Amino acid sequence: MNFDQLKTFLWVAKLGGVRRAAQQMNLSQPAVSARISALEEELGIKLFDRQKSGVVLTKEGLLLRSHAERVESYLSQIRAELTPSEEVKGTLRIGVAETIAQSWLSEFLSALRKHYPKLVVELSVDISMNLRDQLLSRNMDLVFLMGPLSEGNVENITLPSFELGWFCHPQTENKDLGSTPIISFSRLSRPYQELMSELMRRYREVGQVFPSTSLSTSFEMIASGIGVGVLPIQLAQRFIEANRLISFDPGWVPEDLIFTASYLNDPRDHTVYQVAQLALQIAKEYDKKTKPQKSEERNKSF
Known part of the structure; x- marks a missing residue:
């Protein structure tokens, strides 16, 4: 044997x-x-x-x-x-939600390359639902997605959350969420479902809602004046600094986006575990550097 x-x-x-x-x-x-x-x-x-x-x-x-x-x-x-990390070889398949790709992914890949120079990384950016399916079918080794996943053979490491805020073009006049077009996350995502539920509860009738699988496209749509949207505050800063977006307060905002580094544990691959811990470290550094001061107590309804 x-x-x-x-x-x-x-x-x-x-x-x-x-x-x-x-x-x-x-x-x-x-x-x-x-x-x-x-x-x-x-x-x-x-x-x-x-x-x-x-x-x-x-x-x-x-x-x-x-x-x-x-x-x-x-x-x-x-x-x-x-085995010294610089001698670890093999292929690591990583799946990433776009919010992570737009935030701390580049810093993470740089740190990963420094710690594991002989490790080949295969990277895929997709929506969280697809990343979950890829992990469970063993086509991914590690995924950064909106979690946690509830399956018994999955371990989740909670990553720093992303606070959401409402944004619009500086010249947008109609900010009534019951009538103005709203730019949102993918129709298959948890934030979209929660947003639609709250909109219907508060306004009974709402205007057009444009779901998008691309976070960068959502920001561009809002910055072009197509509608308003609720998106991660940390990622909106460059649009605000360029005077392409402003924030506004309709009196409520959805809960923060919760992300996890998730991987299979049957059995646990200790290299994957160490890489997940490295991701947590990089994510915390990014969060400390970019997260704005929490506003005064907000009326969160979810």
Whole structure:
């Protein structure tokens, strides 16, 4: 029995099939099947039951999985603790919500490159719902998204939040949220759903609402006078300094945006954990540098 066999066994168990495990490990299906067969022969037990939809673990397979996951976790921890960060190799797949991409992502990537110069980073910017799906399907190793995620095999590290504020073009006259066009987050996002719920509760009828998957486009739409919008205050500062936006107070504002660094823990990859901690450090530094002083107590309704 060797670690390659155990690792292959775990991928087949997690993904429910030899073909999917082979794709994940960049191996041929016969190579994966051979490792499983060799493991079963050495242990003298049957690890999987074959079904039309794939494979499922036997009772003995379930027992081996718990042991194999502990072995994998221990080996990952050994590598993380004993291998100097500058010698860590591999590919790290990171997914990022646009709010993070527009704020502290560049500082984080610079720090990541400094600490892990031999680590190859594959970066994807997307909405939080898609990032969640990519993480759970194991197409991402680490995601920065609006969280936390509730799945039992996910660990969440809470990142600094983003305070929201209402903004409009300096010459906008109609700021009545019951009639003026409103620029918002993606229709599939949590902030959009919360915003629409509160608008309907307060105004019963509202004007046009323009959901956008692009934060930068939302700022440009507001700065062009198309409508008003509620967006992160920290990211609005450059528009305010350029006299392209002003803030206004309709008497309420949605709750802050909560972000997490989320990753799978079955088993935990200790390099991913350390990178997530680095992200937390960079995010805190950005937050301390850019977050405006909290205004006097505001009437938050959510």
